[in-house]
Amino acid sequence: MTKQIHLAAHFPGVNNTTVWSDPRSGSQIDFDSFRHLAQTAERGKFDFFFLAEGLRLREMKGRIHDLDVVGRPESLTVLAALSAVTTHLGLAATVNSTFNEPYEVARRLASLDHLSGGRAAWNVVTSWDAFTGENFRRGGYLAEADRYTRATEFLQTARELWDSWAPDAVTAADGQFIRPGGISTFHHEGKHFTITGQFNVPRPPQGHPVIIQAGDSDEGRNFAASSADVIFSRHSKLEEGRAFYRDVKSRLPRYGRSPDDLKILPAVTYVLGDTQEDAAERAAEIRKAQVSPQTAISFVEGVWGRDLSAYDPDGPLPDLEPDLGPGVSEGRAQFRGDRGAVAAKWRALAEEKNLSIRELVIETAAPQTFVGTAASVAEEINLFVQTDAADGFIFVPHLTPGGLDDLVDQVVPLLQEKGVFRADYTGPTLRDHLGLTKEPS
């Protein structure tokens, strides 16, 4: 059977993939930029619009990282404003489960779902670092091993709150605003939260907002398989995408769910051209813009854990061994993990291809997924979906605010012609777009 593709749009973020130096690059904070991208996605009949979050500005060598876009608004506030200028587009907020409390997050997500008429989604992320914790009452007390148990319990608690109002609790008739028994008292007692009382927002129109999850570890995959509606995945290559897809979908029956209950959407980028060569040329230009000389040095510093500001970005990698101590980067996931192995791999690659620091970083740090003509990109998107490497994609444009324009104008119509992507929305809610059932109470 031909699968229907799901598409989402990611607002260009605070990584080096967002090109701020391009003359077409607009404001990263002005509401008009958000409006343009969201309305473009809606024009393209996308499933949803996605905002990331980070609750502490990143640092390098003990100072605020200044080479990439810095600064963004609070996700839910912007999405609430966007609900007024869109009619069908899903609105997905990243909200951290470590530095928030279930009652508050549940009411904010429920509020967005009401304000948007059933279009809210929550990307549940977890963090444990004391670095981010310095901005919050709780501090960074959470052990790394506890982050999924806290996230799982957080989400479970939020669902209990959403379920504590009957769908028909508000009657507003015969002298009764709330029908008797319409609001239940909740009691949650667990390792991370012990709370009791009454929720103060009516049950969301979608029952529960759509739940998105991005974890990739074994625990993360189980969390998604048990609790999420959408996975925001990093596996954007065909073979690894298929392997990830098979693995995650096979976990669903364990939790009493069917493969259609969880949509797998890798984050991807794209570059269009009039010909394949033209597209490749543009892609190379974009990669170069994404990796300025300073950014190249900064990446190597991140991996090496050392100040390398004296090195020439157009020269070879330093002869120094990496310092595998605490590192020089805070707040960026990409420099966690086994830096020694990355450094060895980079050195081998640089020697094999005779690459300078900047060439190396361009080659390794800025992968592009779909590069080609509108027709070839549409083919490729469809191939991924029809061969179970994905259920669709979250597109991350490199330019604000025009970064999705050509995708929507040129590629989406081809997918619609193939009959693999909706010509129009068939329902008002995000669950409708994703083909998900309303969560039972």
Place this chain on the structure above:
Amino acid sequence: MTLHLAVALDGAGWHPAAWRAEGARPDRLFTAGYWAELVVEAERGLLDWVTFEDSLGLQSSRFDAPDDRLDQVRGRLDAVLLAAALAPLTSRIGLIPTTIVTHTEPFHVAIGIASLDHASRGRAGWRPRLSARPDEAAHFGRREFPPLDVADVARIRRLFGEAADAVEVVRRLWDSWEDDAEIRDAATGRFIDRDRLHYIDFQGEWFDVKGPSITPRSPQGQPLVTSLGHDVVPYEFAARGSDVVYVTPQDKDDARRIVGQVREAEATVGRTGPELKIFADLVVFLGGDKARLDDLDGAALVSDAHIFEGTPEGLADLLVGWRDAGLDGYRLRPGVLPGDLSAITQGLVPELQARGLFRKAYETADLRGRLGLARPVSRYARAS
């Protein structure tokens, strides 16, 4: 000098039985469309701003705990998100949501209100409010919270002290990016000049916050901070961190007395900068619904604020009469929505305009400017 007029929006109106009034739309209270109609009407009436109530528990007829009443409006939407959803539908009116600083992290509040200021192009305000309800604390489960004895002044002072720290943190975060921090300097590859971003390094009894904000400085720099007070402790709280204080005089002499207390509170805390703007809160019924609604509710309405019943002309007389007690304006709480709101915009406002006491067009696009408040330079900006 002309009057400033704000309107406080809550549920179906400030009478607990307002949802049963003629013309009420209780089935739409949780939709964006309901609020959009109200705020567009308020903007048509050239009102200074609207406020949105909020709480972290169900509404109650009791001060300190939920009740079991099902015959009154229960449930609400998050006020910051509600205000944000109205921002693109309006262009001049101020939008002032309430947040509960006793439980909500100041960092989240700071970025939420700053984002509202960005989305509304400089029309955001904030009303910090504290919670004294043990049941709300139990929704968070983070702290012991015994019932509040209203005679326990020391505890009340501590709660306000914590709230004052939250306001201080929020204000510092709003200043933590200087206006010109974004430089996009291709030659050096820098998007920002990080010397123009600042750690706030707040350390207090209740929390520490490092900063800087993740959100660039907003159009107003410092969105308008407004707070409600009924006694000296909250007046001092307002004098420390607010731009506007809402007070609840029962008559003109009371208004004069309260204005004196507010000025004294400013002196006590050593307020610098512009004086607090003092707005009197009034519950208003301009359509003759009150008696019937009192019957339906089973009791006469009780309010912290003076309750006015009458005509727009009569209300205009009262507003003019009390004003020279030292009030800058009023925040009207419509008894019934939308009826008493449209009586304000279509009855009271033209009456005040005819007397030369109210604007005929918005003077400024931003909210601070409307009160004659300048856009402050970040406290962290180096003198250049």
